[in-house]
Amino acid sequence: MEQLKQRILQEGSVVNDQVLKVDALLNHQVDPQLIMEMGREFARRFREERITKVLTVESSGISIAFAAAFELGVPLVFARRRKSVTTDNDAYCERVPSFTKGIVTDIMVSKRFLSSEDRVLFIDDIIANGDAARGLIRIVETAGAELAGMGVVLEKTFQAGGRTIREQGIRVETLVKISSLAGNRIVFEE
Numbered sequence: 150m151e152q153l154k155q156r157i158l159q160e161g162s163v164v165n166d167q168v169l170k171v172d173a174l175l176n177h178q179v180d181p182q183l184i185m186e187m188g189r190e191f192a193r194r195f196r197e198e199r200i201t202k203v204l205t206v207e208s209s210g211i212s213i214a215f216a217a218a219f220e221l222g223v224p225l226v227f228a229r230r231r232k233s234v235t236t237d238n239d240a241y242c243e244r245v246p247s248f249t250k251g252i253v254t255d256i257m258v259s260k261r262f263l264s265s266e267d268r269v270l271f272i273d274d275i276i277a278n279g280d281a282a283r284g285l286i287r288i289v290e291t292a293g294a295e296l297a298g299m300g301v302v303l304e305k306t307f308q309a310g311g312r313t314i315r316e317q318g319i320r321v322e323t324l325v326k327i328s329s330l331a332g333n334r335i336v337f338e339e
């Protein structure tokens with residue numbers, strides 16, 4: 150998405166070699182027009198997959214996942230985050246480390262909203278090491294649901310998340326790939 154690249158160049162800023170600040174676009178403020186555009190693009194790529202549910206993790210994935218779910222005409226479920234471990238018989242829970250915050254959190258999805266009947270499209274804003282993503286994928290597996298694929302807005306290809314998830318045999322569709330943030334410069338991968 151050329152438009153998205155331009156917006157990242159205009160409104161994003163490099164924090165360090167690993168982290169791109171995009172709070173004007175994805176993590177704090179969102180542009181509804183641009184978000185709906187992304188939702189349409191993911192829906193277009195996964196239209197033939199008979200998706201029954203779009204899944205994401207709160208909070209930054211929600212707007213994009215909503216747009217995709219709206220376009221596909223299916224519900225959106227967002228995994229909730231919890232600060233402490235709680236065992237819950239009515240929910241699927243996974244522990245995941247957070248790349249930016251340097252802490253561990255638990256993500257959970259109620260068993261009422263995900264089942265073996267579902268064919269899931271997983272949407273996320275940014276993929277780094279893929280820890281959070283792998284946690285959510287384990288939840289889909291535990292639920293016995295089918296994962297049709299993953300749609301990611303921004304993939305940092307110098308980190309291993311996208312690659313390792315593809316190596317698991319999962320289809321990962323990315324709108325924008327960034328191959329380097331070194332020297333305060335955003336480099337897109339073609």
Ligand code: G4P
Pocket residue numbers: 167168169170171172176206207208209210246247248249250274275276277278279280281282283305310
């Ligand atoms: P991963 O699954 O790819 O490993 O993601 P990871 O756990 O590394 O990411 C944890 C959080 O860090 C995610 O947000 C993710 O979007 C964010 N993140 C990773 N790399 C970057 C980056 O370069 N820039 C920014 N701005 N965020 C990054 P989260 O914990 O889910 O928080 P939220 O934004 O959804 O509330």
Ligand code: NA
Pocket residue numbers: 176209274275
């Ligand atoms: Na985020």
Ligand code: NA
Pocket residue numbers: 206207208209210273274275
């Ligand atoms: Na996210």
